[in-house]
Amino acid sequence: MQTAGGRVGEFRRIDSLPPYVFATVDRLKQELRRAGEDVIDLGFGNPDIPSPEVAVEKLAEAVHNPRNHRYSASRGIPRLRHAICDLYRRRFGVELDPETQAITTIGAKEGLAHLMWVLLEPGDAAIVPSPSYPIHIYAPMLAGATVGRAPMHGGGDVFDAFVEAFARTEPRPRVLILSFPHNPTTATVDLDLMQRAVDFAREHGIVLVHDFAYADLGFDGYEPPSILQAEGAEEVAVELYSLTKSFSMAGWRVGFLVGNADIVAALAKLKSYLDYGTFQPIQIAAIVAMNEAPDYPEEVRARYRSRRDALCTGLARSGWVIEPPRATMFVWAPIPEAFAELSSLEFALHLAREAKVAVSPGEGFGPGGERFVRFALVENEQRIGQAVRGIRRVLRAGPADPRVSSRRGTV
Numbered sequence: 001m002q003t004a005g006g007r008v009g010e011f012r013r014i015d016s017l018p019p020y021v022f023a024t025v026d027r028l029k030q031e032l033r034r035a036g037e038d039v040i041d042l043g044f045g046n047p048d049i050p051s052p053e054v055a056v057e058k059l060a061e062a063v064h065n066p067r068n069h070r071y072s073a074s075r076g077i078p079r080l081r082h083a084i085c086d087l088y089r090r091r092f093g094v095e096l097d098p099e100t101q102a103i104t105t106i107g108a109k110e111g112l113a114h115l116m117w118v119l120l121e122p123g124d125a126a127i128v129p130s131p132s133y134p135i136h137i138y139a140p141m142l143a144g145a146t147v148g149r150a151p152m153h154g155g156g157d158v159f160d161a162f163v164e165a166f167a168r169t170e171p172r173p174r175v176l177i178l179s180f181p182h183n184p185t186t187a188t189v190d191l192d193l194m195q196r197a198v199d200f201a202r203e204h205g206i207v208l209v210h211d212f213a214y215a216d217l218g219f220d221g222y223e224p225p226s227i228l229q230a231e232g233a234e235e236v237a238v239e240l241y242s243l244t245k246s247f248s249m250a251g252w253r254v255g256f257l258v259g260n261a262d263i264v265a266a267l268a269k270l271k272s273y274l275d276y277g278t279f280q281p282i283q284i285a286a287i288v289a290m291n292e293a294p295d296y297p298e299e300v301r302a303r304y305r306s307r308r309d310a311l312c313t314g315l316a317r318s319g320w321v322i323e324p325p326r327a328t329m330f331v332w333a334p335i336p337e338a339f340a341e342l343s344s345l346e347f348a349l350h351l352a353r354e355a356k357v358a359v360s361p362g363e364g365f366g367p368g369g370e371r372f373v374r375f376a377l378v379e380n381e382q383r384i385g386q387a388v389r390g391i392r393r394v395l396r397a398g399p400a401d402p403r404v405s406s407r408r409g410t411v
């Protein structure tokens with residue numbers, strides 16, 4: 001239909017977004033489930049571990065208080081901002097001013113997406129890791145900016161990948177998005193890399209945005225560094241910390257932007273126009289989670305580590321050897337040689353159909369992901385064991401399985 005403003009059904013910004021390849025695997029999963037199959041879903045990184053009981057109880061209590069039914073503060077109530085600053089002091093030895101250096105966001109994802117609106121506009125550029133958690137690419141693009149990619153599988157130093165991407169990207173990038181431990185590749189870095197990034201940003205006058213969604217999911221003694229631990233970071237850097245993974249509070253949508261006061265103020269100004277803040281009982285319960293369940297991230301971490309071991313050991317026994325990740329809730333697995341002729345989407349569909357295991361095709365995370373699939377550790381060890389048995393059958397059957405060669409048939 002033609003209107004004065006253009007065609008209904010023709011949209012701005014979203015029309016250039018590619019179809020989500022993850023949806024293809026999801027559709028097959030649902031079809032199989034409708035047909036009665038028990039599909040183990042290791043695709044979407046949707047945490048299955050319950051949230052801390054103290055937070056659940058506090059939420060139930062706070063919701064009965066009518067004073068909490070009103071609009072709240074869009075940058076977060078003061079005690080919530082104090083709680084995140086206390087956590088940063090305790091956990092990372094970083095001092096932050098709750099008035100100027102911390103703001104609550106509706107999860108790290110919303111925080112990052114809207115942050116790009118105040119940092120970028122058409123004619124600007126940002127550098128993002130590649131492959132990438134999709135919003136890292138699309139948030140700058142939705143803000144109208146160009147995106148340069150720093151390959152995570154380039155074989156060299158991760159920092160060099162960013163420096164090279166910076167040098168070759170036109171126009172000169174204003175923003176560098178970092179995110180370590182990294183989803184999907186599980187790449188980790190140490191404080192030295194953060195320091196080099198901060199030094200580089202200060203020298204070149206660029207902003208560093210560190211998405212720290214897996215802050216508490218390091219294994220075997222590895223402690224992921226906060227970028228704010230680097231000297232001089234508060235001049236150029238902000239960090240997104242989230243309760244989603246650390247406290248297993250995905251659906252509550254509580255995250256924070258902390259660090260450089262000017263950038264925090266810029267996001268606060270934008271958000272004051274966009275939202276009235278998270279429902280206050282949720283903010284109150286989030287305070288309780290951080291203050292009264294400070295060891296919960298440790299429990300969550302132990303659960304994911306045990307699942308990581310179950311998956312990596314089981315797959316290795318089946319002939320698919322994957323280096324166990326040092327962090328995150330994922331296993332990033334190179335597609336076995338025998339299946340090299342399949343794309344990551346084809347291989348993921350094959351696993352869903354034949355092993356009854358849903359995984360995320362690496363190509364969904366952009367360039368550099370094509371030769372991989374990602375397992376999310378969101379089922380327990382017993383279910384992971386069942387997944388491994390299904391995958392073993394597929395590996396044994398090999399690509400000679402006639403169903404593989406008919407892969408271009410229906411999904």
Ligand SMILES: Cc1ncc(COP(=O)(O)O)c(C=O)c1O
Binds near residue numbers: 183
């Ligand atoms: C790198 C990264 N950032 C952000 C998120 C989303 O976090 P939140 O639930 O806090 O929006 C995820 C979730 O998978 C993630 O992997």
